[in-house]
Amino acid sequence: MHEQFSAKRLVQLKVRHPDAEVLAHAEGDEADFIAFTTGIIQRAVESPAKTLVIATEDGVFHQIRQLAPDKELIQAPGIDESCACNQCPYMRLNNLQKLYLCLRDLKPEGTLDEQTRLRALELMLELS
Numbered sequence: 039m040h041e042q043f044s045a046k047r048l049v050q051l052k053v054r055h056p057d058a059e060v061l062a063h064a065e066g067d068e069a070d071f072i073a074f075t076t077g078i079i080q081r082a083v084e085s086p087a088k089t090l091v092i093a094t095e096d097g098v099f100h101q102i103r104q105l106a107p108d109k110e111l112i113q114a115p116g117i118d119e120s121c122a123c124n125q126c127p128y129m130r131l132n133n134l135q136k137l138y139l140c141l142r143d144l145k146p147e148g149t150l151d152e153q154t155r156l157r158a159l160e161l162m163l164e165l166s
Contacts, residue, residue, distance in 0.1 A: 047115035051091060058112065059085050062093035069093060072161075082106055 048068045052058065061078045062069035071081050075098055082090055082102040092098060093114035102111060140146070150158065 048091070048093070051112065051115055055089050055091065055112065057087060058089035058091050059087035060091040060093065060114070061085075062114070078102075079105065082109060082111075085109075 059070045061071045083106045089110040091112045
């Protein structure tokens with residue numbers, strides 16, 4: 039999902055909003071702060087920045103608006119105007135029951151090349 043956010047357009051957005059802090063999931067390369075959903079929300083509330091660029095699924099925006107109504111929230115840009123990366127239909131397919139079944143049955147199986155797997159583990163350990 040997050041590969042669809044445009045690094046080039048994000049840099050351009052940062053130039054237009056130099057005081058903004060960019061919050062993203064672990065996949066975000068141009069982020070000032072990288073975390074999973076709870077960490078992004080917590081950082082948004084605690085950040086001294088008044089403007090935040092958020093690179094994650096848009097359900098997070100509602101929670102941040104409730105907890106930090108004084109912050110200006112900007113959605114990270116997609117590759118082009120046709121991309122609404124923050125409205126990811128795949129994220130909305132996940133739920134606790136499906137997660138439970140996946141862990142119980144070990145299906146569906148996802149595979150990664152070794153370099154990606156190791157990088158993902160490194161990021162998870164850094165965030166824990």
